[in-house]
Amino acid sequence: QVQLQESGPGxxxxxxxxxxxxxxxxxxxxxxxxxxxWIRQHPGSGLEWIGCITYSGTTSxxxxxxxxxxxxxxxxxxxxxxxxNSVTAADTAVYYCARVRELHxxxxxxxxxxxxxxxx
Amino acid sequence: EIVLTQSPGILSLxxxxxxxxxxxxxxxxxxxxxxxxxxxxxxxxxxxxxxxSNRASGIPDRFSxxxxxxxxTLTITRLEPEDFAVxxxxxxxxxxxxxxxxxxxxDVK
Numbered sequence: 140q141v142q143l144q145e146s147g148p149g150x151x152x153x154x155x156x157x158x159x160x161x162x163x164x165x166x167x168x169x170x171x172x173x174x175x176x177w178i179r180q181h182p183g184s185g186l187e188w189i190g191c192i193t194y195s196g197t198t199s200x201x202x203x204x205x206x207x208x209x210x211x212x213x214x215x216x217x218x219x220x221x222x223x224n225s226v227t228a229a230d231t232a233v234y235y236c237a238r239v240r241e242l243h244x245x246x247x248x249x250x251x252x253x254x255x256x257x258x259x
Numbered sequence: 260e261i262v263l264t265q266s267p268g269i270l271s272l273x274x275x276x277x278x279x280x281x282x283x284x285x286x287x288x289x290x291x292x293x294x295x296x297x298x299x300x301x302x303x304x305x306x307x308x309x310x311x312s313n314r315a316s317g318i319p320d321r322f323s324x325x326x327x328x329x330x331x332t333l334t335i336t337r338l339e340p341e342d343f344a345v346x347x348x349x350x351x352x353x354x355x356x357x358x359x360x361x362x363x364x365x366d367v368k
Contacts, residue, residue: 174355185361186347188357198355235303235304244290244292244311245357246306246310250303
């Protein structure tokens with residue numbers, strides 16, 4: 140059973156770069172038909188899609204965040220990562236990684252537990 | 260960009276009652292690439308429905324999804340105590356782009 144686990148600093152200073160990693164266990168990120176996504180949730184708010192990467196490295200980003208984002212995949216360690224630069228207090232949120240399954244109409248069927256990032 | 264609107268914002272019901280949640284898209288969603296998620300406080304979202312009407316693995320049959328084009332519905336036939344939560348719809352456009360609706364909170368009346 141595939142599991143995802145986010146890791147990274149819980150506190151980031153304004154103007155610095157937020158760096159998070161999602162480690163995939165019980166499966167491999169190079170599996171065909173799956174994509175790997177980042178989503179965030181501001182305190183008391185809904186879900187915001189951040190971006191997505193395929194195992195081959197093709198990326199797609201939320202247009203509103205695109206200029207600050209960089210998502211990469213590390214197939215040797217079965218991980219994918221998010222970097223967001225020039226963070227502000229508005230980037231304080233719970234960050235989730237998730238697996239997208241193409242066969243299931245591009246739904247997000249597996250999620251990490253989420254990690255809280257505070258910008259202060 | 261397709262914008263999703265969910266209604267109502269809050270749905271106050273009693274256990275055993277039927278819940279009907281709406282998700283409306285600003286443009287037609289091709290291929291029924293529409294999913295529903297349940298989120299409880301302090302937890303990650305959980306996939307309930309994909310492809311507008313397909314239940315995800317392990318989801319009880321009291322949950323059902325319907326709709327096409329721009330109007331989609333999540334129905335919970337008889338609310339169990341564990342069903343009181345926030346529900347989100349999500350759509351997939353082409354080129355790996357996704358959007359979520361703002362959510363509907365189902366709370367105890």
